[in-house]
Amino acid sequence: MDSTMIEINSEFLIPLENHFRVAAGPGAGKTYWLVQHIKNVLHHSQRLRKTRKIACITYTNIAVETILNRLGTNVNQVEVSTLHSFLYKHIVKPYASYLEGDYNLNVKEMDGHEDTVVHFKKVQHWIENHSNVDQLKPPYSMKQLIMLKENTVPITRWLHHLTYQFDEKGGLTIVGNRKKAYRIQKNGEKEERKYLNKLCLGILETDFLTYKKLYWSKGIVDHSDVLFFSYQLLRKHPFILEVLRAKFPYLYIDEFQDTSPIQVEILKLIGTKETVVGIIGDAAQSIYGFQGALPDQFASFSLPNLSEYVMKDNRRSTNSIVDLLNLTRKDIQQNKYRNIAGDKPKLLLGKRIDALIRATELCNDEEDLYSLSRDNPTSNAMRKYSLGDVINDKLIEELLEVDKSTSSNKYRSRVVVTCLKSVEYAREGDMKKAIRELESIEKDINNKEEKRKFALKSLFFLLNEYDTFMDKSLYEFYSFVKNVIRTEISNFGKGAARTFYENYTYEQLALCVSITDDKSKHKTIHKSKGDEFDNVLLVLESSDELDFFIKPNLKNNEEHRISYVALSRARERVFINVPFIDETIQSKLEGLFEIIYV
Numbered sequence: 001m002d003s004t005m006i007e008i009n010s011e012f013l014i015p016l017e018n019h020f021r022v023a024a025g026p027g028a029g030k031t032y033w034l035v036q037h038i039k040n041v042l043h044h045s046q047r048l049r050k051t052r053k054i055a056c057i058t059y060t061n062i063a064v065e066t067i068l069n070r071l072g073t074n075v076n077q078v079e080v081s082t083l084h085s086f087l088y089k090h091i092v093k094p095y096a097s098y099l100e101g102d103y104n105l106n107v108k109e110m111d112g113h114e115d116t117v118v119h120f121k122k123v124q125h126w127i128e129n130h131s132n133v134d135q136l137k138p139p140y141s142m143k144q145l146i147m148l149k150e151n152t153v154p155i156t157r158w159l160h161h162l163t164y165q166f167d168e169k170g171g172l173t174i175v176g177n178r179k180k181a182y183r184i185q186k187n188g189e190k191e192e193r194k195y196l197n198k199l200c201l202g203i204l205e206t207d208f209l210t211y212k213k214l215y216w217s218k219g220i221v222d223h224s225d226v227l228f229f230s231y232q233l234l235r236k237h238p239f240i241l242e243v244l245r246a247k248f249p250y251l252y253i254d255e256f257q258d259t260s261p262i263q264v265e266i267l268k269l270i271g272t273k274e275t276v277v278g279i280i281g282d283a284a285q286s287i288y289g290f291q292g293a294l295p296d297q298f299a300s301f302s303l304p305n306l307s308e309y310v311m312k313d314n315r316r317s318t319n320s321i322v323d324l325l326n327l328t329r330k331d332i333q334q335n336k337y338r339n340i341a342g343d344k345p346k347l348l349l350g351k352r353i354d355a356l357i358r359a360t361e362l363c364n365d366e367e368d369l370y371s372l373s374r375d376n377p378t379s380n381a382m383r384k385y386s387l388g389d390v391i392n393d394k395l396i397e398e399l400l401e402v403d404k405s406t407s408s409n410k411y412r413s414r415v416v417v418t419c420l421k422s423v424e425y426a427r428e429g430d431m432k433k434a435i436r437e438l439e440s441i442e443k444d445i446n447n448k449e450e451k452r453k454f455a456l457k458s459l460f461f462l463l464n465e466y467d468t469f470m471d472k473s474l475y476e477f478y479s480f481v482k483n484v485i486r487t488e489i490s491n492f493g494k495g496a497a498r499t500f501y502e503n504y505t506y507e508q509l510a511l512c513v514s515i516t517d518d519k520s521k522h523k524t525i526h527k528s529k530g531d532e533f534d535n536v537l538l539v540l541e542s543s544d545e546l547d548f549f550i551k552p553n554l555k556n557n558e559e560h561r562i563s564y565v566a567l568s569r570a571r572e573r574v575f576i577n578v579p580f581i582d583e584t585i586q587s588k589l590e591g592l593f594e595i596i597y598v
């Protein structure tokens, strides 16, 4: 650890007018400290007035709520939001007209920012009019790319994952991830990924900007576009920086370890003068590598005269849990602030459902137990107690694939999937997302209000009748949708599509729906970030993942950091479930865990 670092605890007050970095392990009280610091600034700063506020940026909507609740009545002069919402509200929205010329942004139609969407008509238009279209040769000619399923599927997936990156000259470019340009091919029981030809991707990659403009010209802006536009606006129109600095003399960013390089540059631009920037985080909890976050970014962030602090307490967990966490970590050995011995962590070997039942019993059946899983289908399955050993998380993709032979079939499967997703979102409390889903199939209605009315009406019927289809086949759900929501979707003939609808249940497809800001007791590890629970059951796929306890490498292995985040959510008890363990590692694990066959 750096010798210039000052050790503090979560009640320690620091000077108001210096940039700062606070590094600390899990449960140290970073968020607690940040709230105290904000209150201190509110009371003592000479630089806040009615129109000048503290900006507090955090990672998820749940974290925003947590901070707002902890601030209590002091919220008028603090703006707590996610970075994307902050940038959209203060940069993109007010200055969008500057983007019209360079980026064809349709400001009138722009209405917030969304998850990335891929409209195949736009993809088709892009490829047909691509400046290098002449270089596309069989079997990847322009026509073959837009007509053949084996090409359209990888292209769609590839375009779904476009990101922005800095090039050598420091400019931002749009990049595709070739590893995403695949389709699944089934060979009997086996599934194989078939990638699209590299030469062909290389030709298309030369002009992503035109592709993006097709969306922007309709006012469609996704989350990564918000970062791109913000950065471009700040670089080209520095007066916006002045306005921001005047509005926000203090800018604090919690969970900084998950900030991407473009976000870091934006924050540095704002922090060059007047605005005091403070960052809080933990490199060992950096788990968003797939979005460009790098664990080193937190330690390497610098601004002039930045003061550095470290917090070494763990105020959350029992001694046994802190011991387990300390064992996996080299840079910070946490102090056991609560100093309560606690139960030895338990390794539950066997099926997930049995592990869940046993862990619940071991928590005396009354205390809250949260299961944390690596992916959505597993956490959804845990939630619904309908655990199977094999969960197919690709069923929605398969349905869209099997039912797309004609445009009317394609429409049918889209409507069914949309209705299903909408129901699931609404049942989890995300009404906004549920309504947006349904609005997306109202293409023939242009008026926004009409669209919303239609979506609301459909959602009302779907939720009201949930009991009639939730435990039936997908075919019965389709029939419901056709009778009640969308009478124009096509009837079925015989064939693979119908068989699919008959063979799978509504429930099986519903398990594949990813739910954001998951408030249930069974969630993905990524969604548990920043939260804490009395008891945690970490659900692992295989004994290989226990490697984390045998050869921990938090610095270089993101999977290890993900397990670390999961375990460190627990206050009282930790359970880990794997189907079985290799005999070779059993002896190594016996010292750390009580091993129980469930």
Ligand SMILES: Nc1ncnc2c1ncn2[C@@H]1O[C@H](COP(=O)(O)OP(=O)(O)OP(=O)(O)O)[C@@H](O)[C@H]1O
Binding pocket: 010, 011, 024, 025, 026, 027, 028, 029, 030, 031, 032, 033, 282, 285, 315, 316, 529, 530, 531, 532, 568
């Ligand atoms: N000074 C304090 N007094 C009382 N409770 C505290 C104090 N500091 C922290 N806590 C409590 O300790 C727990 C952990 O704090 P907090 O959630 O702020 O930690 P964190 O460092 O943000 O954790 P993580 O990085 O794991 O998300 C919370 O329950 C919090 O309320």
